[in-house]
Amino acid sequence: AQSVAQPEDQVNVAEGNPLTVKCTYSVSGNPYLFWYVQYPNRGLQFLLKYITGDNLVKGSYGFEAEFNKSQTSFHLKKPSALVSDSALYFCAVRDVTGANNLFFGTGTRLTVIP
Amino acid sequence: DAGVIQSPRHEVTEMGQEVTLRCKPISGHNSLFWYRQTMMRGLELLIYFNNNVPIDDSGMPEDRFSAKMPNASFSTLKIQPSEPRDSAVYFCASSLWGRGQSDTQYFGPGTRLTVL
Numbered sequence: 001a002q003s004v005a006q007p008e009d010q011v012n013v014a015e016g017n018p019l020t021v022k023c024t025y026s027v028s029g030n031p032y033l034f035w036y037v038q039y040p041n042r043g044l045q046f047l048l049k050y051i052t053g054d055n056l057v058k059g060s061y062g063f064e065a066e067f068n069k070s071q072t073s074f075h076l077k078k079p080s081a082l083v084s085d086s087a088l089y090f091c092a093v094r095d096v097t098g099a100n101n102l103f104f105g106t107g108t109r110l111t112v113i114p
Numbered sequence: 115d116a117g118v119i120q121s122p123r124h125e126v127t128e129m130g131q132e133v134t135l136r137c138k139p140i141s142g143h144n145s146l147f148w149y150r151q152t153m154m155r156g157l158e159l160l161i162y163f164n165n166n167v168p169i170d171d172s173g174m175p176e177d178r179f180s181a182k183m184p185n186a187s188f189s190t191l192k193i194q195p196s197e198p199r200d201s202a203v204y205f206c207a208s209s210l211w212g213r214g215q216s217d218t219q220y221f222g223p224g225t226r227l228t229v230l
Contacts, residue, residue: 043205046218094217
């Protein structure tokens, strides 16, 4: 069965410092991996995705994620955090059995401290 | 593009009443998903449709919940009768499904349901 794990419920980082939000996946075959962000009282917004090709994927708002097949990870990164990046972040993997639903992680709340 | 549209944005009702949530997917998308989000249970997939056909409703909590998609541009999620434990934010999302598609889902703003 497909799944993703976000091992940290909460990540705190100082403004201007690099940030990392972790995600590991479990899937047979080649995964389609996604990151979404949720700001307070909003729906989830698509940030970036990995389908194939370059292991480093660039997305919205200066975020990027690195696909690491040997470590089955897809960590979200940003070189310099902004206070406005404070939000709830979800990692997701697409079902590879033929269905097209996504399996979401439990979310990581990122707080950027001024 | 207007994105995924959900209505109402907020709904307050009393236990036992019928609640209907509405969703208009992004034009051209052929997959539609209903999710529920609570603090306790996180984000849960309730049901999804491809080309207006329900594919997986295993996440629907019980018979009080039903969903329909009569055409490509409209879906409803109905709760009858509603209970306080149904209080949550309900999201609708849509995607483009098919050969070669990555199935990126785009979410609506959600409906915050409070059942008193």
